[in-house]
Amino acid sequence: xxxxxxxxxxxxxxxxxxxxxxxxxxxxxxxxxxxxxxxxxxxxxxxxxxxxxxxxxxxxxxxxxxxxxxxxxxxxxxxxxxxxxxxxxxxxxxxxxxxxxxxxxxxxxxxxxxxxxxxxxxxxxxxxxxxxxxxxxxxxxxxxxxxxxxxxxxxxxxxxxxxxxxxxxxxxxxxxxxxxxxxxxxxxxxxxxxxxxxxxxxxxxxxxxxxxxxxxxxxxxxxxxxxxxxxxxxxxxxxxxxxxxxxxxxxxxxxxxxxxxxxxxxxxxx
Amino acid sequence: xxxxxxxxxxxxxxxxxxxxxxxxxxxxxxxxxxxxxxxxxxxxxxxxxxxxxxxxxxxxxxxxxxxxxxxxxxxxxxxxxxxxxxxxxxxxxxxxxxxxxxxxxxxxxxxxxxxxxxxxxxxxxxxxxxxxxxxxxxxxxxxxxxxxxxxxxxxxxxxxxxxxxxxxxxxxxxxxxxxxxxxxxxxxxxxxxxxxxxxxxxxxxxxxxxxxxxxxxxxxxxxxxxxxxxxxxxxxxxxxxxxxxxxxxxxxxxxxxxxxxxxxxxxxxxxxxxxxxxxxxxxxxxxxxxxxxxxxxxxxxxxxxxxxxxxxxxxxxxxxxxxxxxxxxxxxxxxxxxxxxxxxxxxxxxxxxxxxxxxxxxxxxxxxxxxxxxxxxxxxxxxxxxxxxxxxxxxxxxxxxxxxxxxxx
Numbered sequence: 001x002x003x004x005x006x007x008x009x010x011x012x013x014x015x016x017x018x019x020x021x022x023x024x025x026x027x028x029x030x031x032x033x034x035x036x037x038x039x040x041x042x043x044x045x046x047x048x049x050x051x052x053x054x055x056x057x058x059x060x061x062x063x064x065x066x067x068x069x070x071x072x073x074x075x076x077x078x079x080x081x082x083x084x085x086x087x088x089x090x091x092x093x094x095x096x097x098x099x100x101x102x103x104x105x106x107x108x109x110x111x112x113x114x115x116x117x118x119x120x121x122x123x124x125x126x127x128x129x130x131x132x133x134x135x136x137x138x139x140x141x142x143x144x145x146x147x148x149x150x151x152x153x154x155x156x157x158x159x160x161x162x163x164x165x166x167x168x169x170x171x172x173x174x175x176x177x178x179x180x181x182x183x184x185x186x187x188x189x190x191x192x193x194x195x196x197x198x199x200x201x202x203x204x205x206x207x208x209x210x211x212x213x214x215x216x217x218x219x220x221x222x223x224x225x226x227x228x229x230x231x232x233x234x235x236x237x238x239x240x241x242x243x244x245x246x247x248x249x250x251x252x253x254x255x256x257x258x259x260x261x262x263x264x265x266x267x268x269x270x
Numbered sequence: 271x272x273x274x275x276x277x278x279x280x281x282x283x284x285x286x287x288x289x290x291x292x293x294x295x296x297x298x299x300x301x302x303x304x305x306x307x308x309x310x311x312x313x314x315x316x317x318x319x320x321x322x323x324x325x326x327x328x329x330x331x332x333x334x335x336x337x338x339x340x341x342x343x344x345x346x347x348x349x350x351x352x353x354x355x356x357x358x359x360x361x362x363x364x365x366x367x368x369x370x371x372x373x374x375x376x377x378x379x380x381x382x383x384x385x386x387x388x389x390x391x392x393x394x395x396x397x398x399x400x401x402x403x404x405x406x407x408x409x410x411x412x413x414x415x416x417x418x419x420x421x422x423x424x425x426x427x428x429x430x431x432x433x434x435x436x437x438x439x440x441x442x443x444x445x446x447x448x449x450x451x452x453x454x455x456x457x458x459x460x461x462x463x464x465x466x467x468x469x470x471x472x473x474x475x476x477x478x479x480x481x482x483x484x485x486x487x488x489x490x491x492x493x494x495x496x497x498x499x500x501x502x503x504x505x506x507x508x509x510x511x512x513x514x515x516x517x518x519x520x521x522x523x524x525x526x527x528x529x530x531x532x533x534x535x536x537x538x539x540x541x542x543x544x545x546x547x548x549x550x551x552x553x554x555x556x557x558x559x560x561x562x563x564x565x566x567x568x569x570x571x572x573x574x575x576x577x578x579x580x581x582x583x584x585x586x587x588x589x590x591x592x593x594x595x596x597x598x599x600x601x602x603x604x605x606x607x608x609x610x611x612x613x614x615x616x617x618x619x620x621x622x623x624x625x626x627x628x629x630x631x632x633x634x635x636x637x638x639x640x641x642x643x644x645x646x647x648x649x650x651x652x653x654x655x656x657x658x659x660x661x662x663x664x665x666x667x668x669x670x671x672x673x674x675x676x677x678x679x
Contacts, residue, residue: 049569049570050433050540050570050571051438051442051556051557051571052442053286053287053442053445053446053449053557054287054446054449056446060432067570072568073568073569074568095285095555096554096555096556096563096565096569096571097568097569097570099554099555099569100554100565100567100568100569101568101569124287124288125285125286125287125555125558126285127284127285127286127287127288127291129276129283129284129291130283130284130285147288148287148288148289149288150287150288150289150291150292151289152288152289152290152291152292152293152452152453153288153289153291153292154292157291157292157295161288172288172289175289175449175450175451175452175453176289176446176449176450177446177449177450
């Protein structure tokens with residue numbers, strides 16, 4: 001369970017997202033290796049679901065390409081088991097796939113994911129209210145369960161979510177769905193402010209695509225940045241994918257490190 | 271039943287992105303205060319508007335030809351006479367009014383056949399709210415008159431090009447809009463689906479159907495019917511027609527699903543050529559609720575099919591799934607061809623052109639063997655919107671009772 005929190009020990013973490021099987025399983029392996037070379041500290045590997053309600057058009061299209069190419073939960077876990085990178089992997093998928101897998105709803109998937117080498121799960125359509133079964137299975141098999149905190153998550157609700165988080169908290173930078181954006185939203189700063197006193201690594205995602213975004217986000221107090229659509233776009237372009245992924249990862253990782261040096265030190269927590 | 275108000279047995283729940291949960295908590299609170307407790311006279315206001323704007327109560331009509339044909343007393347609950355031509359206004363008016371009480375500025379809605387979209391557009395115009403409706407591209411071409419009606423009422427219609435372009439994709443896209451504009455926007459879900467409190471709230475707004483029908487049949491016959499028949503896609507007219515009869519255990523309740531062209535499933539292509547999620551589906555999580563779904567073994571949602579866009583959906587309301595499991599509701603299916611035949615027969619014999627959705631409920635009378643001595647059929651909507659599809663689909667088939675269309679040639 002410590003692989004994920006360890007990834008935040010040596011400075012800010014870069015967490016790229018790609019959809020597994022886009023455009024095919026062999027390409028995913030190359031993409032993962034390229035991201036690792038570029039400095040990824042954790043990699044989020046999407047398991048495609050037919051109704052991705054939390055995703056914008058870029059990732060919807062990647063999911064469609066992957067499904068069209070025949071990706072399934074079993075092939076996904078085989079692919080993960082075949083990967084030979086030294087970076088913790090987080091599976092991002094929707095709840096119905098976890099629920100349907102194997103003979104025992106939820107538990108069978110978590111066990112298989114742990115066996116394949118997955119370190120944590122992000123399930124964007126599973127709020128804390130419905131997460132008891134998955135939480136129990138993750139505890140049993142040593143997986144982190146990462147929850148998303150949105151700009152609308154405040155007050156007592158924020159406490160309830162943060163009680164359930166393990167690994168890191170995924171700070172959704174803006175309202176809406178995933179997708180690359182031109183700027184860092186002011187909501188990011190507000191969210192990081194609300195989270196300042198929680199002692200869990202905070203990774204900001206939704207709209208991160210440039211090195212200066214990563215710098216600004218980390219300077220504002222984040223412990224990591226998640227970027228998805230920007231990598232998925234590079235994959236979709238189909239040209240020099242591996243070197244472009246590596247270069248983009250390097251740009252974001254450098255941005256994050258620069259941001260870390262610009263951080264305004266916070267008063268020591270008591 | 272489970273203690274949680276969010277559940278029906280193990281069905282229901284709130285499976286939505288975190289960004290929406292605060293809005294859903296706010297909505298749950300508003301539902302409890304305004305709808306359940308009539309705070310600020312909300313329900314009085316709603317009932318008055320349903321009457322004066324919506325044209326309620328609708329009649330319960332004795333159908334003479336059908337009664338003779340099926341040798342049972344057939345009563346028609348005429349929801350086709352609600353303003354707009356379908357039961358959908360009952361819910362749309364309730365939710366748009368609730369959004370107004372909550373201080374929301376903007377309405378979004380999904381629509382399949384366009385009936386919910388038109389009802390929401392009418393209610394939004396009536397109550398002075400901005401409204402945008404998401405509709406699958408395929409449904410837009412199947413239901414052009416309804417698209418114009420929404421536009422004429424001042425709503426924006428956003429085509430959805432993802433997937434097969436039907437109701438499922440329209441719901442996905444409306445949820446994404448809601449997640450982006452959640453602070454000032456209310457999502458008017460059109461059926462008894464989605465996260466709590468929608469299945470309960472939509473049922474409560476639609477339950478006026480069975481509230482009226484139950485009183486009306488007692489007045490006409492002195493007793494209760496032996497059966498109630500309603501078509502089921504997501505299940506809003508179904509739950510509306512059933513709700514007040516659920517405690518009457520001697521009243522049989524039949525939910526008629528779209529059998530499409532076949533009840534089989536093509537897992538390879540990810541297609542179920544029907545929309546019979548109660549009859550053939552399995553348990554899963556979609557669009558905010560645990561319910562019965564048309565899905566592959568892996569849990570990918572299948573593309574459904576029905577001649578009627580309003581039934582063309584891979585899921586169904588969680589309360590209906592629960593009532594089927596407990597044996598209170600019997601799910602049955604009617605294929606495309608039989609629905610189309612019933613459409614023509616009913617139009618000729620009773621002088622009412624039904625919606626293609628409703629034609630499924632009517633068609634069930636043809637094959638049902640034990641409806642008892644009296645049956646209420648919920649005429650959920652009128653068929654004007656379907657005329658283009660009906661002409662096209664009738665031309666493809668050799669139907670015994672279709673009219674001669676040669677006048678156009």
